[in-house]
Amino acid sequence: MIDKVIIAEDQExxxxxVQKTMDDLKVKQYDYAFYCDDALAKIQLAQKKGEPYDLLITDLSFEDDGTAQKINDGIELIRAVRSIQPGILILILSGQYRPVDIHNLFExxxxxxxxxxxxxxxxxLKAAMDALSKGQRYYPRSLAQLIKRSNTYEFTEFDITIIRLLSEGYQQNKIPDYLKEHNIKPSSLSSIEKRLNQIREELGFANNQQLMVFCSNAGLL
Amino acid sequence: MIDKVIIAEDQExxxxxVQKTMDDLKVKQYDYAFYCDDALAKIQLAQKKGEPYDLLITDLSFEDDGTAQKINDGIELIRAVRSIQPGILILILSGQYRPVDIHNLFExxxxxxxxxxxxxxxxxLKAAMDALSKGQRYYPRSLAQLIKRSNTYEFTEFDITIIRLLSEGYQQNKIPDYLKEHNIKPSSLSSIEKRLNQIREELGFANNQQLMVFCSNAGLL
DNA sequence: CTTTTTGTTACGGTTAACCGTAACTAGTGG
DNA sequence: CCACTAGTTACGGTTAACCGTAACAAAAAG
Structure with a gap:
């Protein structure tokens, strides 16, 4: 059973x-936080007291207002929480498609x-809570399809570096210099050209501009 | 006073x-809709009955689920509503920064x-409702700054056409053919090159890839 | 230690994109 | 009707991007 829930969500x-839904579902105890740091602190405290949370419901994107925060991102929060309480259930509640992030979470x-x-x-949310209480996972299949469709291709860290540099206005023939400075393994112009060519081919893109828009939409940058 | 409100928002x-907030604010009557078409129908009906709404609270992006809808977008909904009830107050409730759209709404x-x-x-939302009931407009200044910063440059329809074609994988030297087919006025390769050059210069971009990412983020495509 | 495989780099030719200049066109005003 | 201006187009030279091939290096398999 899911008796104790912590909600991390910056949108009021x-x-x-979500709180109201917890009431509807007769969840015995729930707390909420508008900041990742606050949520993490509550989880830590509950853990120490021997009354750990069963479930974390969290958004992925948190907005940066004035107050300085250590963690300002749902993904980071998840990693931090998992490190102090590996067994906690985690439910993502997100508004934007961030295919790349979501894909990683799935993987x-x-x-x-x-x-x-x-x-x-x-x-x-109610269906998800029901599934979790039965020990099942819950992924809407529409999402699973989206992930597959929009992210068949597996970008390496190297790919993302190149694409990021291009998106910042770097010229291809100046990228090798950057790579050498930062001790990144393949650093020749040839390697860059070959990689871009391969990516374009696999994704069926005619030029880099198309690739850039794709990556931008996928949340890679 | 704002006595009668219609809410158009697909996220439950x-x-x-928002409904709860209307309760808190003691709004006498409010209705809600999850689809633009439904909201528009309600506004139309209320208008005919001589009991028009004072305020429309609407999201900008509506998700396409199975059910076919005539209007599937906040901007379109606003235009449609304005055409049948020009005087209605409109409050946008949106999650994403869509600088281009928002800029147009402002303008x-x-x-x-x-x-x-x-x-x-x-x-x-409460502050906005308060301002509206006093006959004032309400724009958070953070938003106004964002608009200015991210959209100094005014894209023409021509610009957007070119950029869209590039983002779809068109080669520059094939764009003239497309333009001629669609009877778009400047259609020479020179004009395209010159325009792109100018845009890049004014925005301080080194290459098209950078421009593409910018346009993608601005919601131009 | 060799062979094979895999990956990286170097080089040259081709194509596309970039950029300046000049010719041409259309619309404006004298 | 003739300048004048702004916008469009045509052209040629330069640079960057693309692409194939082969040499080279490093790791994996024999």
């Missing part, structure tokens, strides 16, 4: 509605459920 | 919380208030 609208089995802030999100 | 979480004075789904959105 969403936070409130590493770091999360147990995913609910999008979308048309029937309340029902989705 | 947000819709619920054309089509909206009366803007609230972002973010950290203190409930207070923001």
């Amino acid at each position: 609208f969403a936070n409130l509605s 590493n089995h770091e999360v147990d459920a995913y609910v999008r802030k979308a048309r029937h999100d309340v029902q989705e | 979480f947000a819709n619920l919380s 054309n004075h089509e909206v009366d208030a803007y609230v972002r789904k973010a950290r203190h959105d409930v207070q923001e």
Whole structure:
């Protein structure tokens, strides 16, 4: 059973509605936080007291307002939480498609459920909670399809570096210098050209501009 | 006074919380819709009955689920509503920065208030409602700054066409053919080159890839 | 230690993109 | 009707990007 829940969500609208849903579901105890740091602190404290949370419901993107925070991102929060309480259930509640991030979460089995802030999100959340309480995971299949479709291709760290540099206005023939300075393994112009060529071919893109837009939309940059 | 409100918001979480806020603010009557078409129909009906809404609270992006809809976008909804009830107040409630869209809304004075789904959105919404009931507009200044910063440059329709074609993988020297086919006025390769050059210069970009990412982030494509 | 495989780099030819200049066109105003 | 201006187009030279091939290096397999 899921008796104790912590909600990390910076949007007040969403936070409130999730709380209300917890009421509807008769969850015995839940707390909420608007900042990752606060959520992490509460989880840590509960853990020390021997009354750990069963489930973390968290957004992926947190907005930076004035107050300085150590953690300002859902992914980082998840990693931090997993390091202090590996067994906690994690439910992602996110508004944006961030195919790359989500793909990683899927791959590493770091999360147990995913609910999008979308048309029937309340029902989705209830269904997810139901699945979790039965020991199941919960991924809407629409999401799984999206991931597959938009991220068949596996970008390496090297790829992302190149693409990032291009998106910052670097010229291809100046990238080798940058790579050498930063001790990145393949650093020749040939390697860069070959890699870009391969990526374009596999994704069926005609030019780099198309690739850039794709990566931008996928949240790679 | 704002006595009668219609809420158009597809996210159930947000819709619920807005309703709750209307309760808190003692708004006499409010209705809600999860689809643009539904919202528009309600506005039309109320208008005919001689009991028009004072305020429309709407999201900008609506998700396409199975059900076919005539209107599937906040901007379109606003235009449609304005055409049948020009005097209605409009409050945007949006999660994403869409600099281009928002910039247009600002420019054309089509909206009366803007609230972002973010950290203190409930207070923001209450403050916006307060301003509106006093006959004022409500734009958070953080947003105004963002607009200015990210959209100094004014893209023409021609610019956007070119950029769109490039983002779809068109080669520059094939774009003239496309333009001629579609009877778009400047159609020579020279014009395209010159325009791109000018845009890059004004925005301080070194290559097209950088421009593409910028346009993608600005929501131009 | 050799062979094979895999990956990286170097080089040259080709194509596309870039950039300046000049010719041409259309619209404006005298 | 003739300048004048702004915008468009045509052209040629330069640079960057693309692409194939072969040499080379490093790791894996024999």
